[in-house]
Ligand SMILES: Nc1nc2c(ncn2[C@@H]2O[C@H](COP(=O)(O)OP(=O)(O)OP(=O)(O)O)[C@@H](O)[C@H]2O)c(=O)[nH]1
């Protein structure tokens with residue numbers, strides 16, 4: 246018999262960590278509230294009959310932001326066979342508030358008391374036996390991160406699901422409330438007592454979603470009962486319900502938890518926070534962290550030491566050299582096998598294209614590792630808070646910072662992360678400007694141009710300045726959108742700050758592996774297909790194989806290049822690059838590798854060894870137009886995958902088109918300004 | 928008085944929230960209820976960091992202005 250078990254709990258309590266351990270998946274884990282924004286299912290490793298479902302975190306069954314609705318809807322509408330309610334043992338009092346609410350739904354449930362390692366370090370003792378007896382729900386202590394207690398947990402959960410054992414009714418509420426609940430449940434009717442009781446409580450709590458689903462004929466009668474409950478509770482029955490729950494929990498915790506220290510003791514996290522969120526140091530520290538992140542990725546004078554490459558640049562050099570040798574070997578072998586000239590050309594061209602991208606993979610990888618380190622440490626939530634004041638000036642909330650920072654990695658998850666923003670305006674603006682944060686796939690473009698056209702000592706500055714340009718344009722864009730497209734409302738910021746945690750090597754390695762795998766898949770599919778297509782289009786026309794300048798692609802490129810003439814690069818190859826970039830931004834480098842790649846043997850070797858960029862680019866671009874080209878590709882429509890994410894998150898084509906239109910216009914205007922002003926100065 | 932006036936290190940009791948229903952509910956879910964004692968553990972230009980039910984919560988000044996605490 247197949248069963249479904251859902252994982253529910255407060256944000257950041259370790260649901261995804263547990264999900265990954267149980268199913269062997271590699272879903273995104275991060276140390277801030279709101280990492281998971283969609284439900285995700287997987288199969289339990291040790292019993293393939295059991296489906297496990299990871300949900301976004303929720304603080305209660307009355308959802309607040311978009312991703313919380315997903316979780317609540319799943320729990321109360323789709324009804325899993327059992328819920329594992331994950332309770333963070335280090336903040337048990339707050340976490341149990343949700344547990345009580347889940348118990349009210351009548352879904353069979355087990356409590357997993359997580360983070361027991363941290364509870365132990367703190368010296369606290371939790372009496373699980375007593376907790377379980379009082380609540381009438383099984384309680385299993387676990388450490389999701391190390392897998393401790395998971396077998397026990399799953400055995401209990403499966404048994405609970407199979408026996409349909411409902412949590413016991415606690416009857417917390419006083420007589421007035423109980424009467425009100427019973428009365429409303431009566432009016433609601435229906436054959437499921439648990440459900441109508443749950444709905445009755447929600448109606449007293451003024452839950453709009455539940456209210457909308459009620460038969461309008463019954464609504465008047467219910468309203469009267471709710472009114473009466475409110476009167477009995479001195480005006481606010483909802484507050485009374487919350488208060489009752491919290492008081493019950495308070496008592497329960499007093500009985501079951503033995504704290505090592507009474508009162509407030511300063512933890513390591515508190516000490517760190519004193520520095521990292523301090524009045525004066527917070528922003529300078531953040532600037533240094535950002536600098537270190539980018540310096541490790543693409544600095545040629547790492548730590549200000551002349552000529553010392555950063556880890557990213559160093560690795561990139563190695564990969565490029567290796568790829569050069571492999572490519573040469575492969576071409577040699579097929580030539581030796583007597584393959585026809587066009588076949589050799591095709592293979593060499595594709596290797597050039599993919600190699601151009603692969604060479605820059607280490608840069609991207611290092612950037613991702615550092616980003617994942619930031620995500621796992623707990624620093625993200627702090628920066629969101631510290632940035633709030635600054636972001637307000639641009640009409641955004643500090644929460645927008647998280648999607649924007651993730652945007653330096655990849656726009657797709659970044660766009661999804663915008664779901665946690667509660668204000669619709671903030672969410673829309675954030676989605677429109679997040680692609681301006683230069684994603685990892687765009688980094689190779691700048692690296693390529695920097696190596697080709699700019700002096701040795703300036704290359705880091707050029708790449709860094711493109712990133713800064715993206716940030717500045719995002720800020721100005723937000724200001725403009727806020728002024729003209731949306732009416733602004735002062736929104737509030739509230740966010741839980743998790744404890745700082747040392748990122749585990751395992752999780753960092755998972756991130757790295759996922760990135761390499763993702764790249765391999767992308768290189769093997771989209772980029773490979775594009776390179777083959779580009780090779781075909783650039784070597785053929787209606788009369789068969791031809792010179793590149795007369796090919797289909799040249800014809801197409803020449804047809805559209807006038808559009809870009811004001812930007813300083815009226816070249817068919819550059820124009821084609823923009824278009825292939827929409828399939829995947831790495832494609833721009835691959836396309837350049839193919840179309841500008843036909844140069845002498847010595848030059849190719851120098852390029853492959855990372856000593857030089859593609860020199861042919863220099864015949865088309867000067868420094869100003871190269872910069873304009875980088876800016877255009879940074880700001881224009883992101884890749885189709887990201888546009889798809891915008892569409893999903895915006896939920897409408899109209900807004901998707903608006904966003905893309907805004908990005909296109911911005912890109913054109915900025916690139917135009919760079920070209921015009923740049924040529925006036927230089 | 929508003930929570931935003933409380934000094935770092937002080938513990939105060941929440942008396943009232945002046946604002947929208949949804950925010951009130953969200954605050955409630957995070958442990959901000961009438962009679963709850965909260966401690967201000969940090970402060971900076973963005974707002975303040977509180978300890979509520981053993982959890983650290985950051986909120987900005989606009990919000991802290993609308994949460995009333997006992998004098
Ligand atoms: N010390 C310790 N840390 C844990 C444990 N389980 C999870 N964590 C950490 O807690 C943080 C949050 O974990 P996630 O699995 O992303 O939490 P989540 O509940 O999925 O969070 P959201 O998706 O934001 O709701 C991560 O930094 C984990 O490494 C545990 O048992 N012990």
Ligand SMILES: [Mg+2]
Pocket residue numbers: 260261262273274280281300301302
């Ligand atoms: Mg998660």
